[in-house]
Every structure is written in structure tokens, then in C-alpha cells.
Amino acid sequence: MTVKQLRAFLAVAQTLSFTQACERLHLSQPALSLAIKGLEDSLGGKLLIRSTRSVQLTPEGESLLPLAKHLLAQWDNTEERLRQRFTLQLGRLSVAAMPSFACNLLPGVLVKFRRQHPKINITVHDVINEDVIDMVRSRQVEIGIAFSPEGAGSLIFTPLFEDQFIAVVPPQSALTQASTLTWETLLQHDFITLQRPSMVRRLLEQELAKQHIELPVAFESHQLSTVGRMVADGLGVSAVPSMCIQQMHQLGARCIPLTAPSITCRVGILTQQELSVAAQALRSVLIEQIKTPFLNA
Template structure:
């Protein structure tokens, strides 16, 4: 039983005229008769009785009529909803992002996306980098914003921008007023994220490349806790510059380092196949995030520590 056959039956059943049904469906009489015959063969019996002057429904045809109306209404509703999804007039989308990205760069990108596609509902999961990766792998979200992963498997990573680490200091630290090197910073009590944090590994790898070793006094699972501990004078830290707004909100100060920078790439993690809505969001992110990051970094300049 096909949609075409049901539409043919419904047109004849409602008009009780093959001629009017042909006009309504823009079909020839042989094509309409073939569709009705195919439906009757599929169901196993007569649905219509046709004479030279009249068309009437059999009892089975009478019982099929309300069902055909319901089935076709459901089908047309499904068609319309899918059409709206493909044209971005309807849809839902879930993304996951590191808190430092979710609270700084993501809102402006989502504002651009909302302006272009106001009918798409977006759910944001702000979770640590490792959880973002797991949510993408498990298909709980379509897009994740993460630091460049070490192993991706079947996933795809699209770089957005390259970030660099900055020092995080207590408000009254004497290091605020000196030219700061990695050696100066590491001489203090260091507060970092716990392993297996990608930020922690990037920092350790970058320092090892400069023949320096990270000795940790305090460690935490959340960047917000690291920032709060620094703000209260328990030590110092180093985080990607993307985290500066979060550190400032917690009361810490961020200072540029004069040594060789430790860099980290930030980008989009996803499976290769994406919904139309996710493809649209990926385009907005790739078009807006890098210029936004560059503009903010240049605006901070050398004096971002006090902002």
C-alpha cells in the first residue's frame, strides 16, 4: 500500500467520481484506475464498485476511508516537518563546549546563528574538555568545542584558532609588576587542573619542550576552582587566554608571559555526518569565532591583566 494509492482512493471516495478525482490529482484515467487496482490487490479485495454512471464504496472501502484520511494527514505532517528541518525552519540541536569557551566566545557565535536561523532550538552543555569528547563520541551532541585531541578515531576536528597560555596571579602578587618568565612562575606554588585534563597535558608538554618541569602544589578538576584558589592567594597558575574572562570574574589577574609561548589549538569535534542544523552552526562558528578571538586578544594587548 503506497501513499500514491491512498491518495487515489481518497480522491475517488470523497468525490465518488473518477473524472473529478483525475482532475484533482492531475492523473489520467488509466493511471488512476491502475492505482486503485494496485491498492485493492495489495489489500486483497474490492474497495470501490464502479458502474457506467455511479461509483460507490464497498463496506471495506467505507472502513478504509477514515483510516486513509488519518494516514495521509500524518504523512503530510511528516513531510512538512522534514521540509522545515531541511530549510532550517524547525529543529533542535545540542552542542557541548568547555566552560571557558561556553561563557566567552560561544554566546556571540550563537547570537549570529540565532539571527540567521531563529527557529532552531540550541541546547548547550558546558562541561570539561574530556566530557565534551565523550558526548560527541556517544552522539549525545552533534558538535563539541575542544582542544585539539590526541586521538580522534572516526571523528573530525576542524581548527578554529590557536590559543596561548597566560599566567594567572593573585591580585596582590609581586609578580604583577615584573617581566614574567616561565621560570619565575614555576618558582611559585602552582595550581593546575588534575590529570587527565587536556589543559594539564598541554601545559606539561609545552614546559617539557622548554626543559622545564611542572611541580604542583594544588590541583582541581574545574578551572573555576583553580581560579578561585589563585584569587585567594594559594598560588599561581597558567591557563589558555580564552579563560581570561573566567579568571577575572573569579578575582584573579592574568599576565602575559615573556618566554616562548605554549600554544594550543581550539576547534570543532564532530562525526562526519551532521544534520542540516548542525552544518549551519558549524559554518557560523568557523566564520565568526576566529575573528572574534583575534579581536578580543588585540583589544587586550599587553595590558589585559588589569581588566
């Protein structure tokens, strides 16, 4: 059976007239007759009894009528829902983002996206960098926001910006008087950082090791908010990507540019080759919205 054949049958069955069915479907009589014959041939028997004066349903035609109504209603509903997805009037999208981005930059992007496409619902997975990569690779999410991966494989990495690590110090510390800090000065104080396998922790250790500097960790936590609060309460100092400046200030800590060495990291979008229309739209908003580093935020 084809949709065209079912529509032809339903029009004739409801009007009991080939003439009226032709008008309803905008078909010629031969085209309508051919569609009905094709349906009957595919099913193996007569569905309609046609005379010069009337059209009647056979018992098999009577049994097909409610089924045809149901099938065509389902088809039309499916067609409409897909059309709505392609036109961004309906849909759901899953995104994975590392905590530093999810907490600080993603909400602003989602505000703009929601204004443009209010019918697209989004699930955000706030997970560590390594899990973002795994979730995109396994297709649990369509879009991931992460640091540039060492080996992307088949994934596509689209850079958004180059971020730079900044120092985070207690508000009462004398360090707040400095316009910039060196790592040597910062590491004279108790250091607070994220626990492994955090990519932030790994980047710091790798880059400092190149300068023969060891990262002495006094306190560690899984959450950036906990790290910021520990610093704000005077337990020590830390270093985080500059996109976290606003979050650190809200927690009560102070942020200062950090040099010698200056540690940078690329942040971008991870995707598979093919994306849904909704994912393509969000990717465009991300690229448009996230244009510059946030060192001066």
C-alpha cells in the same frame, strides 16, 4: 500500498466521483483508475463499486477510509517536519564543548546562530576535553569543541585558532606590574591548576617537561572558575588558555602574557563525516565567528 494510491482512493471516496477526484489530484482518468486498481490488487479485493452513474464504497472501502485519512495526515505531517528541518525552521542540536570554550566563547556564537535560526534548539554539554571527543565519537553530539586530539581516528578536526597559555595572578600581586612573565618567575609562587585528567593540566605538564620544568601544584580544582577565584583571593598563581581572559578578569584575577617557554594549543571543531543541516549551519557560524586568538580580549 503507496502514498499515490492512497491519495487516489481518498479523493474518490470523499467526492464519490472519478471526475472530481481527477480535478482535485490533477490526474487523467486512466491514471486515476490505474492507481485505484493497483491499490485493490495489493490489498486483494474491491474498495469501490463503480457504475456509469455513481461510485460507492464497499464495506472494505468504508473501513479503509478513516485509516487512509490518518495515514496521509501522518505522512503530510512527517514530510512537513522534515522539510522544516532541512530549511532550518525546526530542529534540535547537541553540542559538547570543553569548559574553557563553553564558558567564554560559545555563548557569543550561540547568540549569532539563534538570531539566524531561532527555531533550532540547542543542548550544550559542558564537559572535559576527553569527554568531548568520546561524545562525538559515540554520536551523542554532532559537534564538539576541543583541543586538537592526539588521535582523531575517523573524526574530522577543523582548527579554529591557535591559543596561548597566559599567566593568572592576584590583583594585589607585584607581578601585575610586568608586561610579560617567564615560567621561572611564575613558578616561584604557589601554583593553582585543574585536576587530572584535564587536558589543560596535561598540556602544561607535557610542555614544561620538555624544558625540564616540573609543575609544583599547591592547589587543584575541577573548575576553571574555582581556579580563577582562588587566584583572585591571593592563594597563588595559575596559567590558562588566553580564551579564558575575560572569565579570569570577571573573577577578579589579572592576566599577563607568559613566555620561556611559550605554550600554545590548537582549538577546533570535532565532527563525524556526515552532519545534519542544523549542525552544518552551526559549524559555519563557529568558523565565521571564531577567527582570531583572544590574547588581547
